[in-house]
Amino acid sequence: MKISLEHIGRRFNREWIFRDINYEFGSGNSYAILGANGAGKSTLLQVISGSLSSSEGKISYLKGDKVIDQEKVFINLSMAAPYLELIEEFTLTELIDFHFRFKKYHKDFDRKSVIELLGLKNSEFKAIKYFSSGMKQRVKLALAFCSDTDLLLLDEPASNLDQQGLEWYLSLASNLSSDRLVIICSNQEQEYSFCRNRLNIADYK
Ligand SMILES: Nc1ncnc2c1ncn2[C@@H]1O[C@H](COP(=O)(O)OP(=O)(O)OP(=O)(O)O)[C@@H](O)[C@H]1O
Numbered sequence: 001m002k003i004s005l006e007h008i009g010r011r012f013n014r015e016w017i018f019r020d021i022n023y024e025f026g027s028g029n030s031y032a033i034l035g036a037n038g039a040g041k042s043t044l045l046q047v048i049s050g051s052l053s054s055s056e057g058k059i060s061y062l063k064g065d066k067v068i069d070q071e072k073v074f075i076n077l078s079m080a081a082p083y084l085e086l087i088e089e090f091t092l093t094e095l096i097d098f099h100f101r102f103k104k105y106h107k108d109f110d111r112k113s114v115i116e117l118l119g120l121k122n123s124e125f126k127a128i129k130y131f132s133s134g135m136k137q138r139v140k141l142a143l144a145f146c147s148d149t150d151l152l153l154l155d156e157p158a159s160n161l162d163q164q165g166l167e168w169y170l171s172l173a174s175n176l177s178s179d180r181l182v183i184i185c186s187n188q189e190q191e192y193s194f195c196r197n198r199l200n201i202a203d204y205k
Contacts, residue, residue, distance in 0.1 A: 001027050001063050001076065001150040001181050003048060008057035009204075010043055017043050018204040021057070027150065030173075030182040032192035035201035041185035042081070042155055044201065048183060049079055049153055063150065078103060078147040080140040081155035088129035092120060092139065095128055103147035106176065114146050117172075133160040141169055145176045152182045158191040166190060 002024065009019035017040035025031055025048075033041045046052035047059065050073040061068040061076075068076065087095060096111050109117070115124050118138055128136065137160040144152060157173075158166050173182070173194060186192040 001061065003151075003181070004058075004060045004062075005048075006058045006060075008044075008047065008054045008059060010040070010047055010052070011055045016055075016205075018201055019056070021199075021204045023199055025181055025183060027181045028179055029197055030177060030184065030192075030195040031197040031199060032195035033183060033185045033199050033201065034187060034192075036187065039201040041187075041201055042083070045079075045081070045153055045155055045183065045185050049077060050074060073151075076149055077151040077153060078144040078149040079153040079155075080137075080144040080157060081153075082159055083155075084140070086128050086136055086139060089127060091125050091127055092118075092131075093124045095139070096143070099143050099147075103149065106146045106148045109146040114142055117146065118142050134162060134165055137161055138165060138168065141172060145172045150180055152177065152180050154182070155185045156188075156191070157184060157186070158188060170194070 005021050005023045008021040010017050033044055035041050043052065047054050050070045059070065061070070061073050063076065087098065090098060092115065093111065096114055115121055120135065123131070128139070131139065141157060144154065157169055161169060184192045184195060
């Protein structure tokens with residue numbers, strides 16, 4: 001998958017958050033979107049995901065040599081972010097089954113192996129509302145990584161994770177990213193250090 005941003009800008013009311021971003025993202029690569037708190041990282045990620053429109057410029061998506069409509073991009077992506085909530089009333093098993101009604105499993109996974117990957121066999125029938133914040137974050141990441149999607153968008157992926165959780169996330173990133181386009185919003189070096197490409201929002205103010 002290839003994503004091209006041409007002169008992309010976004011404002012809220014009269015305040016421009018970023019302007020004139022020209023950038024190309026390509027499959028098989030990992031990208032970090034960097035910037036201080038409030039710089040506009042999440043805003044840009046939401047523009048890339050198609051869930052927020054840009055105020056100016058053009059964004060285009062190519063899969064092979066086929067153009068994908070912006071409204072259909074969501075089929076090709078999975079995303080984990082602090083502002084995307086899990087359905088708290090569901091048990092872990094129900095949540096996984098619900099998620100994979102809309103996304104296909106990555107070829108190496110099914111419900112059982114996702115639960116194994118999470119290390120949450122003892123909590124499979126527990127409601128998500130009783131999960132700790134770190135357990136919820138692991139669930140968000142596992143659902144994103146274990147979906148068969150070309151584009152993986154991660155906003156602050158290590159938030160709420162302890163050292164062991166951070167290592168677990170880094171192993172997912174190293175094992176389940178090949179051939180995908182991975183874009184990470186972060187200001188914590190440890191969660192994006194493996195990204196070869198960096199885009200700093202401060203350059204587009
Ligand atoms: N819906 C909205 N209406 C008005 N302003 C908004 C809206 N969403 C975001 N903003 C503003 O846009 C700016 C960028 O916010 P954004 O969440 O993208 O930053 P960020 O770089 O992801 O920050 P953080 O590192 O704290 O998560 C902030 O000033 C924020 O207040």
